[in-house]
Amino acid sequence: MDLAFLHPLYEQSGPWASAYVDTSRQTENTPHERHLTAAALARELSAQGADEATCRAVESAVEDLRHSPEPHGRALFARGGQVVLDPPLAKAPQGSWAEWAPLPRVTPLLDLADQEPVCVVAYVDRRGADFELRGALGSRKAGSVTGRQWPMHRTSTTDWSERHFQLKVENTWEHNAAEIADALTVCQEETRADLLILVGDDRERRSVHDRLPQRLHDRVVELTHGTGSRLLDEEVEQARAEHVRRRTEAELERFLAARAPDAEGQAGAVEGVPALVEAAREHRIDELLIRTDGPDAHREVWIGEDPDQVAVRRTELKALGEQNSWAARADDALVRSAVATDATALAVPAAAEEAPVGGLGALLRWK
Template identity: 75%
Template sequence: MDLAFLHPLYEHPGPWASVYVDTSRHTEATPHERHLTAMALARDLDQQGADEATCRAVREALEELRHSSEPNGRAVFARAGEVVLDPPLARPPQRDHAVWAPLPHAAPLLELAGEDPVCVVAYIDRKGADLELRSSLGSEDVGSVTGRQWPVHRTSTVDWSERHFQLKVENTWEHNAAEIAEAVAACQVGAPPTPLGSGGETRADLLILVGDDRERRSVHERLPAHLKDLAVEASHGTGSRLLDEEVEQARADHVRQRAERELERFLAAREPDGEGRAAAVEGVPALVEAAREHRIDELLIRPDGPDAHREVWIGEDPDQLAVRRTDLEILGEQHSWPARADDALIRSAVATGAPALSVTPAQGREAPVGGLGALLRWK
């Protein structure tokens, strides 16, 4: 997950209110239920010591969601009476909750807002294709491809003229499949995605081909080599109630496979090289040292790991980070506060431009040990 969008959270000192709210349920009672949720979460922040202005800003931001049709949820980050960032979520939180702490509690975003693959769904027939862009936030039509319109149907007769006609049909199919493949390639599947509705070129993480077996296969075969591995042929066609489930499964598989690849890369990098240096570390003390030296290249967090909520000490700057408060005093930092290890490391990663990824144990191995690890960059 690219953490650049979190920069506004670290341009001002804390403490911070961090709120996660579910908006996935939609019934007649939803507006009233969300009003009660807004009141309850603001009250929770007040009980944790948040100032009145910030509690009010959070409550008003949540009240604005009473009639929202957002499919998953929203995070709200506020301080000093102002909402600084309120990103939509790609997945609903397990529960509504609010935290008042020296740092924004950004770690849940790795699961709830990160790794939301955008996919191009190509609905293919013999005359062309309609292209749709999908993410967890919805779908958007992004164009269509119109190939040759005649001839497109086979016949059952066998005289010479009809065989000649069928050859023309084959040529039409091949021509249209090539045009569809070319149009899909222009969508830049595999490039960094842009938000839905942002305009400009479509960028997506994977491609899903929908249509008859032969039509799907014809387009798949004509894709550029770098796209073939990112293309999935749907087994259900347009209009099937199972197609949406298949698309969502393909998106979930993409997330899981990427996390597995990164975790395997981490496991391999833990082994020291010929000079005795490992390209990955795990555990809070080693990660704190790497963060202070700006050597984290990618941060890996296992949400259920015990080290994620372990207490560390922070100063005003992202690289002012220590396992013990006295360590910061030795470094000359006069002001320090306790913070969660995962949130402190995310702040450091944002400052140095390192991405972060939520991972799960690999094949029964509890990795990273303690739930926190990093691939390193060497100066």
């Protein structure tokens, strides 16, 4: 997961109120139920020591969801009487809950926000293509391309002039396929899409696929159901889920292989809180691997005001010159460090046969 959207949470110091609101139930009593949920979460935060202004801000934000049609839920992160970030969720949390802590409680988003993969669906025909950007939270138009409009149809005659006409048709198709591939490449670069899905007739899909840059070929999926098919949306979601599964498996394999030291004695991956804390302080985390139910995820570490001020013991921070320190969850502290250094994060499924020991690991970068 690209963590860049979390930057606003680390531009201000804590403590923070974090709330996860389940909006998956829709009944005639929903507005009243949301009103009760808003009051309950505010009381919960107040009991944990949150200031009154922040409790009111969270309560008001949940009240605003009384008539929301959102099918899953929303996360809310607030401090100083303001909600700073409120991303919608792609999966419903297990009930609504709130927490007051030195750091925002962000790691549940790895399982619930499901921001990846973003994909571009290209609806291809002989005349051009329409592009649609799809993610777990919806879809929007992402542009279009129109190729040459004439000539577009073959004939069946063997007359020389007609054969010449057919060559022009072939040239038109090839020209349009090339233009679509070029436009789709630009669209991918602008949207940073993880997946490109081609929809259309077999020949048209294949012509565009063949003209895409080689670096994009492993991101392309061709679907058999065309525009308007009731099975198309199902196929798109299956393609996205399969892409996530393959990517997770590949990253886990890369992590497992990188744990072994190389010829110079350097490992490309670490696991366990002490090693991860050291990597975070040295800005060497490239991708965090987190199994949210792992025992190390809620292990206590100590943090200072800056993202690289993290330690297993409080005395370590004092030795580094940090005067102020707070206890925090290991997973949230490491995510803060990852955001500050533009690292990514990967949610490791609970069912994964091999995972980082304790549930926390990282692939490293070397300066």
